[in-house]
Amino acid sequence: MRIVIVEDEQLAADKLVELIRAYDPASTIVACLDSVADTVAWLSTHAAPDLLFLDIHLADGLGFEIFAQTAVPCPVVFTTAFDQYAIQAFRVNSIDYLLKPLTPRAVADAFRKYEALRRTLAPAPPATIDYLRLLDELRASEARYKARFLVRAGQRIKTIAAAEVAYFFAEDKYTYLVTGAGPRYVVDFTLDDLEERLDPALFFRLNRKFLASLPAIHEIHAYFKGRLKLTLSPPVDAEVLVSSERAAPFKSWLDR
Incomplete structure (x- = not known):
């Protein structure tokens, strides 16, 4: 399995790599990226991975911005320290939503969901989603909390x-x-x-x-x-x- 990780905290990225390899030693981490810009560029110039682990809060924006800028032709597992984005996450092609700190059980569950999806479903046509509107909703939800x-x-x-x-x-x-x-x-x-x-x-x-x-x-x-x-x-x-x-x-x- 070819996997891409998008995570801007090096320790968190290293931990996720460790958890992935513990569950599936045969998997290949084809890229570890740390920003919206780098991920958009990578997805635009490489063959689609089998699975994408995507942190929501990145240094240059929200991970959701990637969907507004390029096609994401693979299932996504979101990772985040906050639970306020769950609804938005499942409006894109997400199969799981993991809260940090990540655990072996949570990562294993995400892989099992991916494997079940691959066995039982044919590839679905991409959904028509207004990503700009989705991003506006996300920013509004963030703004409602006192800063x-x-x-x-x-x-x-x-x-x-x-x-x-x-x-x-x-x-x-x-x-x-x-x-x-x-x-x-x-x-x-x-x-x-x-x-x-x-x-x-x-x-x-x-x-x-x-x-x-x-x-x-x-x-x-x-x-x-x-x-x-x-x-x-x-x-x-x-x-x-x-x-x-x-x-x-x-x-x-x-x-x-």
Whole structure:
């Protein structure tokens, strides 16, 4: 089997190569590409591979842009750290959608789907898809999540990117933003507002007082009655507990 990998993170690409070879040592990785432009050029000048593993977030754009620029005449397995693109992925010729970090089981399942498809189906004519409209929808879905916050630091006003936020917490009728570097700032949002505005793949509502990003979760301990006790980074004086009702969704969020 001839396989092309499109992945802009070298460690992730190396891991995927390892997983592919572990499942099917006879397969051949004919190209490892890292951008939309390189992939379009490769597909335009080479024979079609049997299978394409395609990361969605690439350095020069979304992997979906490839479909708008050239024919992709083979089944595609999408790989991504986020789950917000699943619907769009299956509107193109995708057979699977794998969330990072990739596992041997996930890659094996993708191969089994490919093998089942090859055995049972004749090649289908290419679907007529408005790729430009699809890309517009993707960009709009990305834009709906809040990307930055305007905060006051003394007499200055500054912006803080959502990616810099460790967690938010509510105290005495105020909501505070805490960065990974430690400083905290008052923001004009309730935690309920923030829960709706922030990307749920990146932030989780721990309880009534805390909304945290994944990098802020430093330690997790089992606690009484099915609850979880967390240590956040930067440290916080208050006890941070996840209720027994939210423990399972929290673990699922961590394990994406």
